[in-house]
Amino acid sequence: MSGMELLAGRFEEHRPHLRAVAYRMLGSLSESEDAVQEAWLKLGRSDAAAVENLGGWLTTVVGRVCLDMLRSRTARREDPLHDEAGQVRLPDPVVSRADGPDPEREALLADSVGMALMVVLDTLSPAERLAFVLHDLFAVPFEEIAPVLGRSAATTRQLASRARRRVQGAAPAPDPDRARLRSVVDAFLAASRSGDLDALVAVLDPEVVARSDGGTLRPSLFRRGAAAVASQAITFARIAEAARPVLVNGTPGVVAMAQGRAVSVMAFTVRDGRITALDILTDPERLARLDLGAAEV
Helix, strand or coil: CCHHHHHHHHHHHHHHHHHHHHHHHHCCHHHHHHHHHHHHHHHHCCCHHHCCCHHHHHHHHHHHHHHHHHHHCCCCCCCCCECCCCCECCCCCCEEECCCCCHHHHHHCCCCCCHHHHHHHCCCCHHHHHHHHHHHHCCCCHHHHHHHHCCCHHHHHHHHHHHHHHHHHHCCCCCCCHHHHHHHHHHHHHHHHHCCHHHHHHHEEEEEEEEEECCCCCCCEEEECHHHHHHHHHHHHCCCCEEEEEEECCEEEEEEEECCEEEEEEEEEEECCEEEEEEEECCHHHHHHCCCHHHCC
């Protein structure tokens, strides 16, 4: 076996971890794969024999690649969930079978990376996101993150601390009881299908937020408040013929079907038995790129 083949084998051992890092950094499954591939190319051009900790080296390389990708995106909006035209942009959901993710998705979703966390991460600056993701989620020391950012370790620590406060305020750890969460989602779906507005309002937090990302082909929607979200849910329920239970980023969600194809992926954030956020991907182009085999019957 050649030296390059041996190196490729070592790289593949780290690929699941690197994909997890890149997904948290970018919120895009396809861009995450691009970032990991770029790390492989950089490894091939480096003196790999001189690298003592290959996993740590690759993690910081992927972090740097992702940082460059974030900085090269169009100028970040004041509120990243909305652009000047009112479009909503949501992170890519990771859809798994309702009875649990397969090993590949399990590795990608370790550390409770629910949609609520991914949405909040998308509101951070690139530097804040890198500092928080690498340190808080992957235990990379600030001394190793600082050179990637071109900052001091103390400044990097401050960036992570600022990001941590925002995450803790908006994306607390999800309830680990999937059965309890599924019962809330099922109550929402039953009320939507029956058109029971009162029952819908009862399962929604008074300040619930609903975000729908339709891409360029379908309208995007943003609703706040139980009454507004409930009315929209009843309207949407009439379009979907079937709602199939799945896990979306590790927590109970739904793939809605119509005419044999997926029309949406819905992720729910639940606190104290009520839905506080509903994130819906309806963009046909992005839905077509997702692996939705978990929704097949």
